[in-house]
Amino acid sequence: xxxxxxxxxxxxxxxxxxxxxxxxxxxxxxxxxxxxxxxxxxxxxxxxxxxxxxxxxxxxxxxxxxxxxxxxxxxxxxxxxxxxxxxxxxxxxxxxxxxxxxxxxxxxxxxxxxxxxxxxxxxxxxxxxxxxxxxxxxxxxxxxxxxxxxxxxxxxxxxxxxxxxxxxxxxxxxxxxxxxxxxxxxxxxxxxxxxxxxxxxxxxxxxxxxxxxxxxxxxxxxxxxxxxxxxxxxxxxxxxxxxxxxxxxxxxxxxxxxxxxxxxxxxxxxxxxxxxxxxxxxxxxxxxxxxxxxxxxxxxxxxxxxxxxxxxxxxxxxxxxxxxxxxxxxxxxxxxxxxxxxxxxxxxxxxxxxxxxxxxxxxxxxxxxxxxxxxxxxxxxxxxxxxxxxx
Amino acid sequence: xxxxxxxxxxxxxxxxxxxxxxxxxxxxxxxxxxxxxxxxxxxxxxxxxxxxxxxxxxxxxxxxxxxxxxxxxxxxxxxxxxxxxxxxxxxxxxxxxxxxxxxxxxxxxxxxxxxxxxxxxxxxxxxxxxxxxxxxxxxxxxxxxxxxxxxxxxxxxxxxxxxxxxxxxxxxxxxxxxxxxxxxxxxxxxxxxxxxxxxxxxxxxxxxxxxxxxxxxxxxxxxxxxxxxxxxxxxxxxxxxxxxxxxxxxxxxxxxxxxxxxxxxxxxxxxxxxxxxxxxxxxxxxxxxxxxxxxxxxxxxxxxxxxxxxxxxxxxxxxxxxxxxxxxxxxxxxxxxxxxxxxxxxxxxxxxxxxxxxxxxxxxxxxxxxxxxxxxxxxxxxxxxxxxxxx
Numbered sequence: 001x002x003x004x005x006x007x008x009x010x011x012x013x014x015x016x017x018x019x020x021x022x023x024x025x026x027x028x029x030x031x032x033x034x035x036x037x038x039x040x041x042x043x044x045x046x047x048x049x050x051x052x053x054x055x056x057x058x059x060x061x062x063x064x065x066x067x068x069x070x071x072x073x074x075x076x077x078x079x080x081x082x083x084x085x086x087x088x089x090x091x092x093x094x095x096x097x098x099x100x101x102x103x104x105x106x107x108x109x110x111x112x113x114x115x116x117x118x119x120x121x122x123x124x125x126x127x128x129x130x131x132x133x134x135x136x137x138x139x140x141x142x143x144x145x146x147x148x149x150x151x152x153x154x155x156x157x158x159x160x161x162x163x164x165x166x167x168x169x170x171x172x173x174x175x176x177x178x179x180x181x182x183x184x185x186x187x188x189x190x191x192x193x194x195x196x197x198x199x200x201x202x203x204x205x206x207x208x209x210x211x212x213x214x215x216x217x218x219x220x221x222x223x224x225x226x227x228x229x230x231x232x233x234x235x236x237x238x239x240x241x242x243x244x245x246x247x248x249x250x251x252x253x254x255x256x257x258x259x260x261x262x263x264x265x266x267x268x269x270x271x272x273x274x275x276x277x278x279x280x281x282x283x284x285x286x287x288x289x290x291x292x293x294x295x296x297x298x299x300x301x302x303x304x305x306x307x308x309x310x311x312x313x314x315x316x317x318x319x320x321x322x323x324x325x326x327x328x329x330x331x332x333x334x335x336x337x338x339x340x341x342x343x344x345x346x347x348x349x350x351x352x353x354x355x356x357x358x359x360x361x362x363x364x365x366x367x368x369x370x371x372x373x374x375x376x377x378x379x380x381x382x383x384x385x386x387x388x389x390x391x
Numbered sequence: 392x393x394x395x396x397x398x399x400x401x402x403x404x405x406x407x408x409x410x411x412x413x414x415x416x417x418x419x420x421x422x423x424x425x426x427x428x429x430x431x432x433x434x435x436x437x438x439x440x441x442x443x444x445x446x447x448x449x450x451x452x453x454x455x456x457x458x459x460x461x462x463x464x465x466x467x468x469x470x471x472x473x474x475x476x477x478x479x480x481x482x483x484x485x486x487x488x489x490x491x492x493x494x495x496x497x498x499x500x501x502x503x504x505x506x507x508x509x510x511x512x513x514x515x516x517x518x519x520x521x522x523x524x525x526x527x528x529x530x531x532x533x534x535x536x537x538x539x540x541x542x543x544x545x546x547x548x549x550x551x552x553x554x555x556x557x558x559x560x561x562x563x564x565x566x567x568x569x570x571x572x573x574x575x576x577x578x579x580x581x582x583x584x585x586x587x588x589x590x591x592x593x594x595x596x597x598x599x600x601x602x603x604x605x606x607x608x609x610x611x612x613x614x615x616x617x618x619x620x621x622x623x624x625x626x627x628x629x630x631x632x633x634x635x636x637x638x639x640x641x642x643x644x645x646x647x648x649x650x651x652x653x654x655x656x657x658x659x660x661x662x663x664x665x666x667x668x669x670x671x672x673x674x675x676x677x678x679x680x681x682x683x684x685x686x687x688x689x690x691x692x693x694x695x696x697x698x699x700x701x702x703x704x705x706x707x708x709x710x711x712x713x714x715x716x717x718x719x720x721x722x723x724x725x726x727x728x729x730x731x732x733x734x735x736x737x738x739x740x741x742x743x744x745x746x747x748x749x750x751x752x753x754x755x756x757x758x759x760x761x762x763x764x765x766x767x768x769x770x771x772x773x774x775x776x777x778x779x780x781x782x
Binding site: 001003004007012013015178209210211213221223227240243256259 | 400402403406607612614630631632639642647
């Protein structure tokens with residue numbers, strides 16, 4: 001196990017009707033002027049935004065608004081938010097919506113109180129020392145941004161989708177009402193589930209040894225996600241299934257199951273290039289990339305893949321043929337993606353093109369020694385091969 | 392799943408050599424005058440206390456000292472600490488040691504800044520609105536006090552051992568170096584393991600439904616604890632096994648695996664009376680109480696007991712005889728306590744006496760409707776029966 005520092009200070013208000021506590025919680029965390037930041041459609045239509053506004057008004061918390069966040073949130077709106085925060089002396093940003101609204105809010109929170117240009121901070125991965133506090137009312141379990149230290153922003157002008165992280169970006173509070181997810185379209189539910197499973201896989205595939213507790217915690221989250229997915233796909237208004245999925249999405253990415261281990265994150269990097277180029281849903285891109293990544297890297301640590309297959313996918317281990325065991329686990333994931341999530345498994349189904357593979361590969365953000373990821377560090381040739389496996 | 396609020400703001404510095412960061416962390420959390428609070432023997436002999444003092448001095452953090460904490464920490468020392476904190480204007484209490492030092496520090500933290508008598512606050516379970524910040528350098532994975540919101544204090548004059556809780560009691564930071572546990576006597580290691588397993592069992596036995604994610608998280612912790620116990624009992628200096636156990640002790644009790652579910656806690660109440668009367672180790676008392684509690688309550692929810700037996704103790708389920716499955720799980724726990732932990736399983740082995748059962752029962756802190764616990768609420772007659780089962 002590696003040495004680690006860990007702090008997850010987010011206050012969670014979880015359960016039915018909790019959106020009515022937005023005002024009370026803004027006050028508790030010292031907010032005087034809030035930027036209410038949200039998307040375009042469902043939070044308005046569903047009446048959620050009105051309920052949050054009423055809660056703020058009842059608590060006497062002043063606010064300004066900025067709607068219009070889109071999936072894979074755009075840099076342009078971030079600049080607009082920064083401008084508003086500076087002009088209106090905003091002291092807390094409350095994101096109402098999915099990961100895109102929260103990620104956009106986080107970028108605004110950084111840009112509003114730092115001199116440097118926000119896109120420069122993101123692309124150069126500069127360390128920041130200040131940011132406005134961010135809080136959330138979550139409507140889609142997926143990105144884990146409601147408790148994570150990271151944000152992902154897309155620059156549509158340059159077709160770049162980059163992640164950025166700082167402990168200062170962990171939300172001060174997150175309101176999580178599973179009932180708000182009852183009306184999610186099947187496709188969005190599925191993309192969210194694929195995203196949270198990917199956050200667990202990125203942590204599971206590690207070169208670290210002596211990490212069996214976090215192995216088992218990750219497996220526990222995956223087992224619960226798989227079981228509850230089967231329920232919500234049949235019964236979208238099942239409260240407990242929605243609640244377990246929503247909390248699993250948080251645990252998958254606040255890093256409580258990832259401490260003390262080196263994590264991979266190459267699949268996320270490869271997917272970011274897909275959604276930056278084709279504007280596909282992040283979860284759909286991950287459904288295409290992850291099985292290909294697994295098939296390509298399985299021989300690097302066949303015991304770990306066999307463990308995953310046995311413990312999570314209930315594959316009976318073939319001890320004289322661990323490769324067969326491992327492969328059966330990957331096939332079980334593919335069947336789950338196809339039959340339960342009904343997400344694409346190939347470039348063809350996603351609408352991505354083989355001829356773009358050199359471009360996609362070139363755009364990936366390779367790190368030290370020009371490699372991607374930490375489980376089985378990938379060269380450019382490896383990345384191109386993984387994209388090809390996903391055709 | 393129940394609605395819940397959850398916040399675990401403790402900053403964890405985990406790993407080798409982390410005790411050298413005590414000074415830096417005290418400064419980061421704004422401390423100017425620290426009360427260094429510790430026990431009697433090992434933290435002094437091992438040189439740990441000196442290393443912590445050097446770290447404070449290097450960081451320019453002023454401190455006063457109060458040693459002498461004993462297991463099942465005494466109220467009398469708490470009064471002494473309160474007096475020092477007030478006199479010296481202490482603004483942070485740093486506990487160096489096991490759960491007893493931390494629990495004593497928490498009681499001092501409450502008493503130092505509240506007008507009312509600390510024992511009155513504890514016995515009347517009063518809600519508090521302020522407490523000094525507490526931080527820890529942990530030397531024994533067991534009580535989970537390094538991240539929990541609770542403390543347990545013994546009044547030797549009245550032979551009362553009472554728990555007290557407030558979110559204000561969660562430590563601001565905890566330093567956790569698994570190497571500090573290499574030299575723990577086998578008996579202390581075992582008592583600590585029994586304590587952390589009990590924290591998981593108290594949460595596992597719930598009347599709540601729709602909580603499969605937290606079920607699986609609890610099972611994950613138990614599985615890892617069982618595996619790593621077998622390692623450390625053979626090889627006390629195995630770093631990874633010690634590290635997994637240490638982090639499991641924190642996860643078992645900071646409530647990340649207990650949110651959204653009603654918890655039991657009757658076994659802890661029954662044990663507190665044993666250690667208050669006989670001054671036995673808390674973990675040893677729990678080893679006696681828990682199997683008896685399980686045998687007594689198993690028929691209340693045989694499916695849950697069968698699930699625990701199957702998932703954690705690897706008992707092959709007998710679907711036509713879940714009772715046999717459940718019982719095999721309890722027997723596996725008893726075998727683990729006897730053969731791996733080498734802890735007592737009966738009043739006789741513990742040094743407790745059958746004739747004290749009426750007194751022990753009478754002393755238990757029964758709650759609403761004169762019942763103890765929430766899984767299968769226990770009457771006085773039930774509690775007496777459980778003590779008898781433990782003879």
